[in-house]
Amino acid sequence: MFQIIEYIKFLLKSTNQHGVHSPFVYELVTKCFYDKTKHEVYSNLSDYRTSLLKNKQQIEITDFGAGSRVFKSNLRAINSMAKTSGSTLKRAQLLYRIIRYFKPQHTLELGTSLGIATQAMALGHSKNHVVSIEGCPNISDFTEQQLNNFNIKNITLKTGEFDNVLIELQDTKHDLVFFDGNHNKEATLKYFNVEVDKAHNDSVFIFDDIHWSKDMVEAWEIIKIHPKVTVSIDTFFLGLVFFRKEQVKENFVVRL
Template structure:
């Protein structure tokens, strides 16, 4: 509990809103997706995931972890393919670096793939994993939203890390 509270206070001190974002890609994502008042789910991180899938018009998702997302995905995106060869979105409660490298080496991830990790500040181990993931050379854009984190593979963009209040 103390770890989460301390992490949240650090997050509040470092975070910004859309005015602190200088990347057009991230600015549009924040203003046209994350800050929309539309509510698709009561769980904040799942709501962010569902809004992101709609915003980017993703069609294929790979699910790792305990979270049961099949029902909300079927309700909001009946044509979504779970477990396709080419992955638009990877959802993970916990994503190991080796798993991400394997997906990339198997060429299942593409230039506009999004990796969505739930509860990145829940434990010190998850915080360390998040820091290690954003340091990977293949990750160019990372967004910490406290409740979750999003990683993007965008070859046309310089490596940047954002801490966004939502």
């Protein structure tokens, strides 16, 4: 019910490219968000997700995040996880287009899960090295094998709690960070604050499920007003923030 109400509010506030007066955001919306090209890579994204949906293997989950609204047991089937917890094909395609558009060379993903988004970001730009962190060792082992099966080479998968792995990466700057784990306010803000100090002018931060709960909405509102953030885009499912000093501070709500 919360998400339904949030989506109605989103629709009332949102616009398409015609309501966007920033040239930077207008170009992003028209050339990336609304790109209708049937990219060849889409078949790879579809094959990857389909293979997960057909996989009935069960694995035991260690969950360090906000938990699941669907699963009551820690023993979960891969196909059920792919159906309920993994990125949708449409969202994977969008992530692919975002990477293709911005061409980052160093990407960090917090929350690998089954690697649907990870694969999309790796395929978006051949020179993009994706470091992805997964807290659950069993998921990490499975996903590493899955990515190898699909011959994805530009990914380094790290296993462990985010806090511990981020200490290892404290001297590494990232062009793009995808926050897709620990869907709660405290953790989201904590990891944002770790990475925002290392953000450069052209960095892109993407937050998954910003309307997932009241907690996440509050986190998103705090992130938007951070002094280093100049532009934010709310697409309902994903929130994007930018640090471009040449931009006037502005928040956009865009329908996909």
